[in-house]
Amino acid sequence: MLSYEFMRLAFVVGILLGIALPLVGSTAVFKRLSSSGDALAHSSLAGVAIGLTAGMNPLLVSVIACIVSFLIIEFVRKKFPKFSELGVTVVLSASVGLAGVLSGFARTGNFESYLFGSILLVDSMEVVLAAVLCGLVLLFYILFHNQIFALIYQESEAKVQGIKTNLLSLVHSLLLSIVIAISAKTIGALVVSSLIAIPVAASLQAKLSYKWTLILSVILSVVSVLAGITISYYADWKPGASIALFGVALFFLLLLYRIVSEAFVRAKKPNK
Amino acid sequence: MIRFENVGFSFKDGEVLHDVSFEVKDGEFIGIIGANGAGKTTLIRLLLGLLKPTSGKVHREEPSIAYVSQTTSLSDSSFPATVEEVVGSGLARMKPTPFSLKGKKQRVKEVLDEFGLWEIRKKLVAEISGGQQQRVKIAKAVISSPSLIVLDEPDAGMDHESHDKLIEMLEREHQEKGKGVIFISHHLHDLVHADAILEVRNGTVRPFVQEEHHHAEL
Incomplete structure (x- = not known):
């Protein structure tokens, strides 16, 4: 399998995005914004459709579409806090509509490949892009680990402490948007949101500290990507779909572990 | 030292506070009371610089402030x-x-x-x-x-024992370590050691006068 260059490139890109996605996803999940990830993944599809129709670089338009969508979601969330989920729904619906209509007019490229991705078709330029992006995400989470934690714990308290919460949120939003747009091309727009939330949800079942939850979610994500690509090679399944299914299977395994271990602890406690 | 000078604050749907003037000296324990929705949290957010007054001025010469908010992700x-x-x-x-x-x-x-x-x-x-x-x-x-700890009803939903321990801890920080404390509370008996109690009422802030109230608890 590894004798093919396309497989080696697929594994490298998969590992890089497998590291970046759950990290940016974790902050969104803990801030209860995981549905935004879904909306952004769909807006990346709309961006691709616009790019292909207008004869522009679909990846670039997709990144811009994701950033604009996130700004709309954030604007609605801040201006109308009671209807914050509405922004996500509007962006998601508009994106699906735009992508559906415009994909029919796409002049070049294969729009369908963006639904489940084309990780086996990545070129060396995309590997470099994924590596730079992964490096930026890692740097952000290592350098500002404590600040991000304080922001998630309580934003007002963090502000009073002197943490620039708006700046941190903005950098996170930009990274989230760009990571989603790039991942949509390789893993697939419909699968990206699963790698944002599922590894984090799975690692939460292990009841670890914040730091170790992040580390475990990255490990689970990378394992899902490696296993998904391997399964797709031997079973001839779509790689993106295989990655998503393996991630969900890991989630259920850890959920089962949690249920069993909690039942075991309850059984060990003496009856009062 | 923190000083409010004729501070007013309005949200889009109306005025919350007007003509608020008071001063908190270094190391003072100040209690803040008032009915639900009176504007206590808005007052605290103005004091911390989380909101900007629509009129008047808030002077803060406090080198370091720690804030304990009503809601956190603690129980999440x-x-x-x-x-x-x-x-x-x-x-x-x-x-x-x-x-x-x-x-x-x-x-x-x-x-x-x-x-x-x-x-x-x-x-x-x-x-x-x-x-x-x-x-x-x-x-x-x-x-x-910090030289000042600001607490916005951190005892909401707490049992009696935990509540008493919280008050004990705050009094220790104030009396033994000389820290300033600003504490929003629903219970007057929490504020027996306070240097002053301010009441937020009818959109403004004034010193609390016990005689104006029939009940000790608000």
């Missing part, structure tokens, strides 16, 4: 955080982590010991008792050695 089981992580996050500033680690571990240990949290430092905060969660909140606030 979907936020995985250990006691040690929450308390340590009180030291987070806008400095990249590797440059702010010096002396941090030692300080976290000191505070965990002081608040009796060392034994449970690895536990998730969502899984400890309400009383222990209060200690975590206060420990996080005092770890940076």
Whole structure:
């Protein structure tokens, strides 16, 4: 399998995005914004459709579409806090509509490949892009680990402490948007949101500290990507779909572990 | 020292506070009371600089303030955080982590010991008792050695025992360590040691006068 260059490139890109996605996803999940990830993944599809129709670089338009969508979601969330989920729904619906209509007019490229991705078709330029992006995400989470934690714990308290919460949120939003747009091309727009939330949800079942939850979610994500690509090679399944299914299977395994271990602890406690 | 000078604040749907003038001196324990919706939290957010007044001015000459808000992710089981992580996050500033680690571990240990949290430092905060969660909140606030601690009804939904412990901790910080405290509370008896009590009423703030109230509890 590894004798093919396309497989080696697929594994490298998969590992890089497998590291970046759950990290940016974790902050969104803990801030209860995981549905935004879904909306952004769909807006990346709309961006691709616009790019292909207008004869522009679909990846670039997709990144811009994701950033604009996130700004709309954030604007609605801040201006109308009671209807914050509405922004996500509007962006998601508009994106699906735009992508559906415009994909029919796409002049070049294969729009369908963006639904489940084309990780086996990545070129060396995309590997470099994924590596730079992964490096930026890692740097952000290592350098500002404590600040991000304080922001998630309580934003007002963090502000009073002197943490620039708006700046941190903005950098996170930009990274989230760009990571989603790039991942949509390789893993697939419909699968990206699963790698944002599922590894984090799975690692939460292990009841670890914040730091170790992040580390475990990255490990689970990378394992899902490696296993998904391997399964797709031997079973001839779509790689993106295989990655998503393996991630969900890991989630259920850890959920089962949690249920069993909690039942075991309850059984060990003496009856009062 | 914090001074409000004819401060007013309005949201889009109406005025919340007007003509608010008062002063908090260094090291004072100030209680703030008022009915629900009277504007207590708005007053605190103005004091902390989280909101800007629509009129008047807030002067802050306080070198360091710690804030304990009403709502946190403490009891949220979907936020995985250990006691040690929450308390340590009180030291987070806008400095990249590797440059702010010096002396941090030692300080976290000191505070965990002081608040009796060392034994449970690895536990998730969502899984400890309400009383222990209060200690975590206060420990996080005092770890940076602030000169003023501002608390917005941190005792909401707390049992009696935990509530009493919280008051005990605050009085210790004030009396033994000379820290300033501004404490929003629904219970007048929590504020017996306060240097002054301010009442938020009819959109403004004035010294609390017991005789104007039929009940000791608000």
